[in-house]
Amino acid sequence: MNKERKLVIAGNWKMNKTVAEASDLVEGLLLDLKDVKEIDMVVCPPFTALAQVSQQILSTSLRLGAQNMSQHASGAYTGEISAQMLKEFSVRYVILGHSERRQFFHETDELVAIKAQAVHAASLRPIVCVGETLDERESGTTEKVIETQVRGSLAGLDAAKMADTIIAYEPVWAIGTGKTASTGQAQEVHAFIRRLLASIYDENTARLVRIQYGGSVKPNNARELMSQPDIDGALVGGASLEARSFAQIIRSCLN
Numbered sequence: 001m002n003k004e005r006k007l008v009i010a011g012n013w014k015m016n017k018t019v020a021e022a023s024d025l026v027e028g029l030l031l032d033l034k035d036v037k038e039i040d041m042v043v044c045p046p047f048t049a050l051a052q053v054s055q056q057i058l059s060t061s062l063r064l065g066a067q068n069m070s071q072h073a074s075g076a077y078t079g080e081i082s083a084q085m086l087k088e089f090s091v092r093y094v095i096l097g098h099s100e101r102r103q104f105f106h107e108t109d110e111l112v113a114i115k116a117q118a119v120h121a122a123s124l125r126p127i128v129c130v131g132e133t134l135d136e137r138e139s140g141t142t143e144k145v146i147e148t149q150v151r152g153s154l155a156g157l158d159a160a161k162m163a164d165t166i167i168a169y170e171p172v173w174a175i176g177t178g179k180t181a182s183t184g185q186a187q188e189v190h191a192f193i194r195r196l197l198a199s200i201y202d203e204n205t206a207r208l209v210r211i212q213y214g215g216s217v218k219p220n221n222a223r224e225l226m227s228q229p230d231i232d233g234a235l236v237g238g239a240s241l242e243a244r245s246f247a248q249i250i251r252s253c254l255n
């Protein structure tokens with residue numbers, strides 16, 4: 001596929017997979033995807049499987065991501081995980097502000113922006129999630145909601161850090177529901193985000209930022225979504241939990 005930006009396809013395993021299950025999944029992925037170089041491939045297991053997966057993907061083209069990170073460096077923050085702890089396992093990417101964290105753990109744009117700074121300070125790369133709910137889409141406020149989230153969650157990043165940040169557009173109504181945004185609907189929001197980045201930063205920065213789509217991405221819809229000019233990758237939930245379907249998604253986007 002001829003893309004302006006290199007595709008980045010990440011699997012967000014959410015709260016799934018024991019160490020043994022994670023190991024099997026990665027073994028399957030490596031069998032199928034060993035030779036793939038044209039797409040940046042990332043797996044984001046739960047924290048408890050990072051050590052195992054990190055060992056398995058050493059010297060392969062699979063990269064490791066985390067699903068969250070503390071904004072603090074260390075100290076009395078029970079239950080939290082720091083950047084340094086992630087770096088011990090060669091984590092490269094950190095998902096921030098996923099809609100599930102916004103909804104169930106009350107994460108705000110302000111917190112996501114602080115975390116994004118901490119992720120960059122540790123030389124890791126954030127994947128910052130934004131997306132509207134069904135109510136917001138139906139009431140015609142999608143662009144307003146996305147603009148508020150983009151401005152708020154990325155506040156304070158300079159142009160160089162912005163260029164090295166991935167945005168994941170995940171319409172909340174498409175997550176885990178089997179309802180994908182149509183390619184037209186997705187492309188429209190991606191183009192809106194890129195125009196917004198050009199107005200906040202500049203054309204060049206906006207051109208460099210990779211914007212992933214997430215929400216019921218499957219082997220049968222990935223290629224069409226990825227063929228849109230402003231869709232530069234995918235953040236995959238359910239279909240990343242099986243080696244076959246995640247590998248099919250990636251393979252379907254080659255060439």
Ligand code: 13P
Pocket residue numbers: 012098170174175176177178214215216217235236237238239
């Ligand atoms: P599904 O692919 O299961 O809809 O999940 C999308 C998602 O939330 C990825 O972060």
